[in-house]
Amino acid sequence: MSSRRAERFIESLLFLCALLSVGTTAGIIIVLAIETFAFFREVPIAEFLTGTEWTPLFANPRFGVLPLMLGTALVSAIAMAVAVPAGLMSAIYLSEYAPDGVRRAVKPALEILAGVPTVVYGYFALTFVTPLLQQWLPGLSGFNALSPGIVMGLMILPLVSSLSEDAMQAVPRGLREGAYALGATRMQTSVQVVVPAAFSGITAAVILAASRAVGETMIVAIAAGQQPRFTLSFFVPIETMTAYIVQVSLGDTPQGTLEYRTIFAVGMLLFLSTFALNLASTWLRARFREEYN
Amino acid sequence: MPVDLTASPSSATRRRADLIFQAAALFVLVAALAALAVLVATVWRDGAGRLDWRFLTSFPSRRAANAGIYHAIVGSVYVIVLTAVLALPVGVAAAVYLEEYGGRSRLARFIELNIANLASVPSIIYGLLGLGLFVRAMGMGRSVMSGAATLALLALPVVILSTREALRTVPSSIREGSYALGATQWQTIWHQVLPMSLPGIMTGLILALSRAIGETAPLIAIGALTYIPFAPDSIWSPFTVLPIQIFNWVSRPQVAFKQNAAAGILVLLLLLLTMNAIAIVLRDRYQRKGR
Numbered sequence: 001m002s003s004r005r006a007e008r009f010i011e012s013l014l015f016l017c018a019l020l021s022v023g024t025t026a027g028i029i030i031v032l033a034i035e036t037f038a039f040f041r042e043v044p045i046a047e048f049l050t051g052t053e054w055t056p057l058f059a060n061p062r063f064g065v066l067p068l069m070l071g072t073a074l075v076s077a078i079a080m081a082v083a084v085p086a087g088l089m090s091a092i093y094l095s096e097y098a099p100d101g102v103r104r105a106v107k108p109a110l111e112i113l114a115g116v117p118t119v120v121y122g123y124f125a126l127t128f129v130t131p132l133l134q135q136w137l138p139g140l141s142g143f144n145a146l147s148p149g150i151v152m153g154l155m156i157l158p159l160v161s162s163l164s165e166d167a168m169q170a171v172p173r174g175l176r177e178g179a180y181a182l183g184a185t186r187m188q189t190s191v192q193v194v195v196p197a198a199f200s201g202i203t204a205a206v207i208l209a210a211s212r213a214v215g216e217t218m219i220v221a222i223a224a225g226q227q228p229r230f231t232l233s234f235f236v237p238i239e240t241m242t243a244y245i246v247q248v249s250l251g252d253t254p255q256g257t258l259e260y261r262t263i264f265a266v267g268m269l270l271f272l273s274t275f276a277l278n279l280a281s282t283w284l285r286a287r288f289r290e291e292y293n
Numbered sequence: 294m295p296v297d298l299t300a301s302p303s304s305a306t307r308r309r310a311d312l313i314f315q316a317a318a319l320f321v322l323v324a325a326l327a328a329l330a331v332l333v334a335t336v337w338r339d340g341a342g343r344l345d346w347r348f349l350t351s352f353p354s355r356r357a358a359n360a361g362i363y364h365a366i367v368g369s370v371y372v373i374v375l376t377a378v379l380a381l382p383v384g385v386a387a388a389v390y391l392e393e394y395g396g397r398s399r400l401a402r403f404i405e406l407n408i409a410n411l412a413s414v415p416s417i418i419y420g421l422l423g424l425g426l427f428v429r430a431m432g433m434g435r436s437v438m439s440g441a442a443t444l445a446l447l448a449l450p451v452v453i454l455s456t457r458e459a460l461r462t463v464p465s466s467i468r469e470g471s472y473a474l475g476a477t478q479w480q481t482i483w484h485q486v487l488p489m490s491l492p493g494i495m496t497g498l499i500l501a502l503s504r505a506i507g508e509t510a511p512l513i514a515i516g517a518l519t520y521i522p523f524a525p526d527s528i529w530s531p532f533t534v535l536p537i538q539i540f541n542w543v544s545r546p547q548v549a550f551k552q553n554a555a556a557g558i559l560v561l562l563l564l565l566l567t568m569n570a571i572a573i574v575l576r577d578r579y580q581r582k583g584r
Binding site: 003004006007010011013014015017018019020021022024025027028031032034035085086089090092093094097106109110112113115116117118119120121122123124126127128154157183185186187188190191208211212214215216217218221222242245246249250255263264267270271274275278279281282 | 304307308310311314315317318319321322324325326328329331332335336339382383384386387389390391394395401403404406407408409410411413414415416417418419420421422424425426429446449450453477478479503504506507508509510513514515516519536539540543544551554555558561562565569
């Protein structure tokens, strides 16, 4: 009897540990919400979402978050422009062309690329890629959106590649064989049969990569400069939502000030954007699995 | 998915296109890996000259040539060990619940979905959670404890997912044999399932920790200091970690500090390489045993 009670006790303990993950999500939302609501008591939500000037640390503060959002979108777009074509090409190569030996050698190497700490990528962007780009683009500022965008693309390339490859591998062999039987080359089979068949899986991978790009912090904090600008030019210093949070965290901001609350409001916006992207990706992947299971 | 071959050019042209495509794809792959090599070479070129015993055993300094990373290494070790201590039991317990008890109940599925989502929440958001929860609400200050608790939450999804995979490799015949001998479910898990999946669990833990040791943003968000002239001596001490020290040096305009940053990066990469090597060895032995 007592052993059965012990069993029940252990099970509840394990359950509580599993529930901690739900607690973490709830904790994130609560912590962000409390300070965000306090922030919106002082700054109208319309000004926050539509203002094009972000100068909360100035004597005459403005709280328009659009420059930060545009900065985030700009760097992420550059990263995606690098990572999506390159990641897809490498996924097609690894899934449809590469001999087993090559695949076994290349996949761990790609994993290393994904495991390099982001502060290291930041160093690389600032001290190597930016000077290199400046030789071709003389107008490029020492801090800019282009260099961290490219390096971030390199960082998320393995994610696009490995998840897309998984999706392509899940496409039934019969579809490929049908195409080959009709005389299609491997390229035609890959591009016209496998990729369309794996489309929702590949889209899920791309969206997840976008979410990673939006939330990436150190590369942009180091190499993009910390000047919120409402611009689409990738030649000049900009600031992303994540880099702003770092910038304020580095100073000694007293709790309860409006300045302290801005990072939670920006954090809330960041959390909601990545959350929406993650949900979309999960939903697409589930749909993709349904198609082929 | 129509493949309109009637509209296709001659087979020689198509074969040439195929070859060009293959070459292009291979080129992209090689370029990405070459970029990795260039990255390592750049850091080596910039930092190898600064890397010596004095650099490893000195404290930070206003003068770049005298500065070292002793305090940051000690801080990183403190934080990572404590992160492991916090994340391992909770992560394994959660995984055991989901894999062995939870079944396909709606709640278990919800928890699973939640964990998958947590795995892709930006790390700096965890930093804001740590700031609001551990540093402020629980009054733990900007201590090693706050940092480790934050990183533990960040590492949990990875630990849970890899532990579940390790548990899944234990054949059900082991469990059934144990039940047949009259063992309870928990006795079966504790004496049979967990020991068998331990190498897999440890591999997952090391991989999670090797990601945590390179994390910078969440620790900056909880307010870990960027300049401290001493090493932590308890879990309640203020601290800094290697990536933050690197960030601090990268952000300075002087070339000498950039060299310090590069030397710090070399140490960080070496640390990561060691951890990953251990994980690979464990995985290798585990797979051989599994067969």
